[in-house]
Amino acid sequence: MEKFKKRWEITQDWQLLFPLIGIIALAYTSYKISNAVISKFGVIAKVLLAVALFFILLRFTLFLFKKLENKWILDQKWEMIRVFIVFAITGSSSMFVGRPVIKLLGITKENLNVFIYWILFIIIGLVFYQILLVFFGFLFGQFRFFWEFEKKMLKRFGLGKFVN
Template identity: 35%
Template structure:
Protein backbone atom coordinates (compact mmCIF):
# COMPACT_ATOMS: atom_id res chain seq x y z
CA UNK A 1 0.00 0.00 0.00
CA UNK A 2 2.87 2.36 0.73
CA UNK A 3 4.24 1.77 -2.77
CA UNK A 4 0.84 2.59 -4.24
CA UNK A 5 0.63 5.79 -2.21
CA UNK A 6 4.15 6.76 -3.24
CA UNK A 7 3.47 6.14 -6.94
CA UNK A 8 0.39 8.37 -6.89
CA UNK A 9 1.84 11.05 -4.56
CA UNK A 10 -0.79 10.33 -1.92
CA UNK A 11 0.01 11.86 1.46
CA UNK A 12 -3.38 11.49 3.23
CA UNK A 13 -5.76 8.55 3.30
CA UNK A 14 -8.69 10.63 1.97
CA UNK A 15 -6.80 11.02 -1.32
CA UNK A 16 -7.18 7.28 -1.95
CA UNK A 17 -10.73 7.96 -3.17
CA UNK A 18 -9.41 9.37 -6.45
CA UNK A 19 -7.60 6.24 -7.70
CA UNK A 20 -10.62 4.18 -6.60
CA UNK A 21 -13.00 6.45 -8.53
CA UNK A 22 -10.61 6.37 -11.48
CA UNK A 23 -10.74 2.57 -11.59
CA UNK A 24 -14.54 2.64 -11.35
CA UNK A 25 -14.64 5.18 -14.17
CA UNK A 26 -12.34 3.11 -16.39
CA UNK A 27 -14.45 0.01 -15.83
CA UNK A 28 -17.62 2.01 -16.50
CA UNK A 29 -16.25 3.35 -19.78
CA UNK A 30 -15.12 -0.12 -20.79
CA UNK A 31 -18.55 -1.55 -19.98
CA UNK A 32 -20.34 1.22 -21.89
CA UNK A 33 -18.28 0.62 -25.03
CA UNK A 34 -18.49 -3.19 -24.65
CA UNK A 35 -22.29 -3.11 -24.54
CA UNK A 36 -22.34 -0.96 -27.68
CA UNK A 37 -20.11 -3.29 -29.72
CA UNK A 38 -21.69 -6.54 -28.51
CA UNK A 39 -22.93 -8.70 -31.38
CA UNK A 40 -26.53 -9.87 -31.20
CA UNK A 41 -25.77 -13.39 -32.38
CA UNK A 42 -25.12 -15.06 -29.01
CA UNK A 43 -27.27 -18.13 -28.43
CA UNK A 44 -26.67 -18.28 -24.69
CA UNK A 45 -26.80 -15.46 -22.16
CA UNK A 46 -23.73 -16.86 -20.43
CA UNK A 47 -21.61 -16.16 -23.50
CA UNK A 48 -23.02 -12.64 -23.63
CA UNK A 49 -21.88 -11.98 -20.07
CA UNK A 50 -18.46 -13.51 -20.69
CA UNK A 51 -18.05 -11.39 -23.82
CA UNK A 52 -19.14 -8.17 -22.11
CA UNK A 53 -16.98 -8.70 -19.01
CA UNK A 54 -13.96 -9.76 -21.06
CA UNK A 55 -14.20 -6.81 -23.44
CA UNK A 56 -14.88 -4.49 -20.47
CA UNK A 57 -11.61 -5.52 -18.82
CA UNK A 58 -9.64 -5.24 -22.07
CA UNK A 59 -11.05 -1.80 -22.86
CA UNK A 60 -10.55 -0.57 -19.29
CA UNK A 61 -6.90 -1.60 -19.57
CA UNK A 62 -6.58 0.17 -22.95
CA UNK A 63 -8.12 3.32 -21.47
CA UNK A 64 -5.79 3.03 -18.47
CA UNK A 65 -2.73 2.76 -20.70
CA UNK A 66 -3.90 5.78 -22.69
CA UNK A 67 -4.32 7.80 -19.49
CA UNK A 68 -0.87 6.76 -18.29
CA UNK A 69 0.55 7.88 -21.64
CA UNK A 70 -1.21 11.26 -21.41
CA UNK A 71 -0.49 11.93 -17.70
CA UNK A 72 3.18 12.98 -17.97
CA UNK A 73 2.45 15.36 -20.83
CA UNK A 74 -0.44 17.05 -19.03
CA UNK A 75 1.21 17.15 -15.60
CA UNK A 76 4.03 19.24 -17.03
CA UNK A 77 1.73 21.40 -19.16
CA UNK A 78 -0.81 22.11 -16.39
CA UNK A 79 1.80 22.42 -13.62
CA UNK A 80 0.18 19.82 -11.35
CA UNK A 81 2.03 18.84 -8.19
CA UNK A 82 0.53 15.41 -7.42
CA UNK A 83 -0.57 12.60 -9.71
CA UNK A 84 -3.82 12.01 -7.81
CA UNK A 85 -4.84 15.57 -8.75
CA UNK A 86 -4.72 14.53 -12.41
CA UNK A 87 -7.23 11.76 -11.69
CA UNK A 88 -9.51 14.30 -10.00
CA UNK A 89 -9.23 16.60 -13.03
CA UNK A 90 -10.04 13.73 -15.42
CA UNK A 91 -13.09 12.80 -13.32
CA UNK A 92 -14.36 16.38 -13.39
CA UNK A 93 -13.85 16.57 -17.16
CA UNK A 94 -15.70 13.28 -17.60
CA UNK A 95 -18.67 14.36 -15.48
CA UNK A 96 -19.05 17.81 -17.03
CA UNK A 97 -18.54 16.50 -20.56
CA UNK A 98 -21.04 13.69 -20.15
CA UNK A 99 -23.59 15.92 -18.46
CA UNK A 100 -23.35 18.59 -21.13
CA UNK A 101 -23.67 16.02 -23.92
CA UNK A 102 -26.75 14.55 -22.21
CA UNK A 103 -28.31 17.97 -21.61
CA UNK A 104 -27.77 19.27 -25.13
CA UNK A 105 -30.26 16.82 -26.70
CA UNK A 106 -33.27 17.88 -24.57
CA UNK A 107 -32.35 21.53 -25.05
CA UNK A 108 -32.31 21.09 -28.82
CA UNK A 109 -35.66 19.28 -28.58
CA UNK A 110 -37.14 22.22 -26.66
CA UNK A 111 -35.88 24.60 -29.33
CA UNK A 112 -37.35 22.29 -31.98
CA UNK A 113 -34.14 21.20 -33.63
CA UNK A 114 -33.50 17.53 -34.33
CA UNK A 115 -31.61 15.43 -36.86
CA UNK A 116 -34.71 14.91 -38.96
CA UNK A 117 -35.63 18.59 -39.30
CA UNK A 118 -32.25 19.92 -40.40
CA UNK A 119 -29.15 18.89 -42.26
CA UNK A 120 -26.38 17.19 -40.35
CA UNK A 121 -24.05 19.95 -41.55
CA UNK A 122 -25.96 22.38 -39.32
CA UNK A 123 -27.23 20.05 -36.58
CA UNK A 124 -23.89 18.67 -35.36
CA UNK A 125 -21.99 21.99 -35.25
CA UNK A 126 -24.96 23.53 -33.41
CA UNK A 127 -25.03 20.65 -30.94
CA UNK A 128 -21.27 20.95 -30.38
CA UNK A 129 -21.61 24.68 -29.74
CA UNK A 130 -24.30 24.00 -27.15
CA UNK A 131 -22.14 21.30 -25.54
CA UNK A 132 -19.19 23.70 -25.36
CA UNK A 133 -21.41 26.36 -23.79
CA UNK A 134 -22.61 23.86 -21.15
CA UNK A 135 -19.02 22.85 -20.40
CA UNK A 136 -17.88 26.45 -20.10
CA UNK A 137 -20.71 27.70 -17.88
CA UNK A 138 -21.73 24.49 -16.09
Protein backbone atom coordinates in the same frame (compact mmCIF):
# COMPACT_ATOMS: atom_id res chain seq x y z
CA MET B 1 -0.31 0.32 -0.87
CA GLU B 2 2.48 2.55 0.41
CA LYS B 3 4.21 2.35 -2.95
CA PHE B 4 0.97 3.46 -4.66
CA LYS B 5 0.53 6.34 -2.20
CA LYS B 6 4.11 7.47 -2.70
CA ARG B 7 3.86 7.30 -6.51
CA TRP B 8 0.72 9.46 -6.58
CA GLU B 9 1.86 11.74 -3.71
CA ILE B 10 -1.12 10.76 -1.56
CA THR B 11 -0.62 12.06 1.96
CA GLN B 12 -4.11 11.54 3.43
CA ASP B 13 -6.42 8.55 3.14
CA TRP B 14 -9.35 10.58 1.73
CA GLN B 15 -7.24 11.31 -1.35
CA LEU B 16 -7.49 7.60 -2.26
CA LEU B 17 -11.10 8.33 -3.20
CA PHE B 18 -10.05 9.84 -6.55
CA PRO B 19 -8.00 6.86 -7.82
CA LEU B 20 -10.88 4.60 -6.73
CA ILE B 21 -13.45 6.70 -8.61
CA GLY B 22 -11.13 6.74 -11.64
CA ILE B 23 -10.77 2.96 -11.66
CA ILE B 24 -14.52 2.42 -11.26
CA ALA B 25 -15.27 4.89 -14.07
CA LEU B 26 -12.69 3.23 -16.32
CA ALA B 27 -14.19 -0.20 -15.66
CA TYR B 28 -17.71 1.10 -16.35
CA THR B 29 -16.58 2.78 -19.56
CA SER B 30 -14.84 -0.41 -20.69
CA TYR B 31 -17.97 -2.44 -20.10
CA LYS B 32 -20.21 0.08 -21.91
CA ILE B 33 -17.89 0.08 -24.94
CA SER B 34 -17.73 -3.72 -24.87
CA ASN B 35 -21.51 -3.95 -24.68
CA ALA B 36 -21.90 -1.55 -27.61
CA VAL B 37 -19.34 -3.35 -29.76
CA ILE B 38 -20.52 -6.92 -29.22
CA SER B 39 -24.08 -6.53 -27.97
CA LYS B 40 -25.24 -9.74 -29.66
CA PHE B 41 -22.71 -11.97 -27.88
CA GLY B 42 -23.00 -13.51 -24.43
CA VAL B 43 -22.06 -12.02 -21.09
CA ILE B 44 -18.74 -13.87 -20.91
CA ALA B 45 -17.57 -12.41 -24.24
CA LYS B 46 -18.63 -8.93 -23.13
CA VAL B 47 -16.78 -9.25 -19.83
CA LEU B 48 -13.63 -10.59 -21.51
CA LEU B 49 -13.63 -7.71 -24.00
CA ALA B 50 -14.34 -5.26 -21.16
CA VAL B 51 -11.33 -6.56 -19.20
CA ALA B 52 -9.10 -6.22 -22.26
CA LEU B 53 -10.41 -2.70 -22.93
CA PHE B 54 -9.94 -1.79 -19.27
CA PHE B 55 -6.23 -2.59 -19.42
CA ILE B 56 -5.79 -0.84 -22.77
CA LEU B 57 -7.57 2.29 -21.50
CA LEU B 58 -5.62 2.16 -18.23
CA ARG B 59 -2.32 2.06 -20.11
CA PHE B 60 -3.48 4.93 -22.33
CA THR B 61 -4.59 6.99 -19.31
CA LEU B 62 -1.27 6.45 -17.52
CA PHE B 63 0.51 7.46 -20.75
CA LEU B 64 -1.54 10.69 -20.78
CA PHE B 65 -0.70 11.33 -17.12
CA LYS B 66 3.00 11.02 -17.88
CA LYS B 67 2.73 13.42 -20.85
CA LEU B 68 0.68 16.02 -18.94
CA GLU B 69 2.53 15.75 -15.63
CA ASN B 70 4.95 18.56 -16.46
CA LYS B 71 2.54 20.58 -18.57
CA TRP B 72 -0.23 20.96 -15.99
CA ILE B 73 0.68 22.89 -12.88
CA LEU B 74 -0.81 20.94 -9.97
CA ASP B 75 0.40 20.58 -6.40
CA GLN B 76 0.32 16.77 -6.31
CA LYS B 77 0.10 13.96 -8.87
CA TRP B 78 -3.17 12.56 -7.51
CA GLU B 79 -4.83 15.85 -8.48
CA MET B 80 -4.41 14.84 -12.13
CA ILE B 81 -6.92 12.06 -11.51
CA ARG B 82 -9.32 14.65 -10.10
CA VAL B 83 -8.83 16.81 -13.19
CA PHE B 84 -9.51 13.86 -15.52
CA ILE B 85 -12.68 13.06 -13.56
CA VAL B 86 -13.85 16.66 -13.97
CA PHE B 87 -13.23 16.48 -17.73
CA ALA B 88 -15.20 13.23 -17.95
CA ILE B 89 -18.16 14.49 -15.93
CA THR B 90 -18.21 17.77 -17.83
CA GLY B 91 -18.19 16.12 -21.25
CA SER B 92 -21.09 13.85 -20.38
CA SER B 93 -23.04 16.56 -18.58
CA SER B 94 -22.75 19.07 -21.41
CA MET B 95 -24.52 16.63 -23.73
CA PHE B 96 -27.20 15.81 -21.14
CA VAL B 97 -27.89 19.53 -20.72
CA GLY B 98 -27.57 20.31 -24.44
CA ARG B 99 -30.14 17.78 -25.65
CA PRO B 100 -33.14 19.27 -23.78
CA VAL B 101 -32.06 22.79 -24.75
CA ILE B 102 -31.98 21.80 -28.42
CA LYS B 103 -35.45 20.27 -28.11
CA LEU B 104 -36.68 23.35 -26.24
CA LEU B 105 -35.47 25.53 -29.11
CA GLY B 106 -37.38 23.31 -31.53
CA ILE B 107 -34.27 22.08 -33.31
CA THR B 108 -34.75 18.52 -34.58
CA LYS B 109 -33.32 16.36 -37.35
CA GLU B 110 -36.76 16.29 -38.92
CA ASN B 111 -37.17 20.06 -39.35
CA LEU B 112 -33.55 20.89 -40.16
CA ASN B 113 -30.81 19.60 -42.41
CA VAL B 114 -28.93 16.87 -40.49
CA PHE B 115 -25.60 18.62 -41.09
CA ILE B 116 -26.89 21.92 -39.67
CA TYR B 117 -28.55 20.07 -36.77
CA TRP B 118 -25.24 18.50 -35.71
CA ILE B 119 -23.34 21.77 -36.06
CA LEU B 120 -25.89 23.49 -33.79
CA PHE B 121 -25.81 20.52 -31.39
CA ILE B 122 -22.02 20.76 -31.10
CA ILE B 123 -22.08 24.55 -30.65
CA ILE B 124 -24.71 24.33 -27.90
CA GLY B 125 -22.77 21.47 -26.28
CA LEU B 126 -19.56 23.56 -26.35
CA VAL B 127 -21.29 26.52 -24.70
CA PHE B 128 -22.53 24.35 -21.84
CA TYR B 129 -19.16 22.59 -21.69
CA GLN B 130 -17.39 25.88 -20.95
CA ILE B 131 -19.81 26.73 -18.15
CA LEU B 132 -19.89 23.25 -16.64
CA LEU B 133 -16.11 22.86 -16.75
CA VAL B 134 -15.60 25.73 -14.34
CA PHE B 135 -18.60 24.65 -12.23
CA PHE B 136 -17.41 21.04 -11.79
CA GLY B 137 -13.84 22.26 -11.34
CA PHE B 138 -15.11 24.34 -8.43
CA LEU B 139 -17.03 21.37 -6.96
CA PHE B 140 -13.93 19.18 -7.13
CA GLY B 141 -11.66 21.83 -5.60
CA GLN B 142 -9.83 22.70 -8.79
CA PHE B 143 -11.42 26.06 -9.65
CA ARG B 144 -8.12 27.88 -10.19
CA PHE B 145 -6.81 25.20 -12.56
CA PHE B 146 -10.00 25.14 -14.63
CA TRP B 147 -10.43 28.91 -14.65
CA GLU B 148 -6.94 29.27 -16.13
CA PHE B 149 -7.68 26.42 -18.55
CA GLU B 150 -10.93 28.12 -19.55
CA LYS B 151 -9.23 31.45 -20.20
CA LYS B 152 -6.69 29.75 -22.49
CA MET B 153 -9.47 27.94 -24.34
CA LEU B 154 -11.51 31.12 -24.85
CA LYS B 155 -8.42 32.93 -26.14
CA ARG B 156 -7.93 30.14 -28.69
CA PHE B 157 -11.56 30.60 -29.78
CA GLY B 158 -10.84 34.30 -30.26
CA LEU B 159 -12.93 35.32 -27.23
CA GLY B 160 -10.02 36.28 -24.97
CA LYS B 161 -11.18 39.88 -24.68
CA PHE B 162 -14.21 38.71 -22.64
CA VAL B 163 -12.11 37.19 -19.82
CA ASN B 164 -9.41 38.82 -17.81
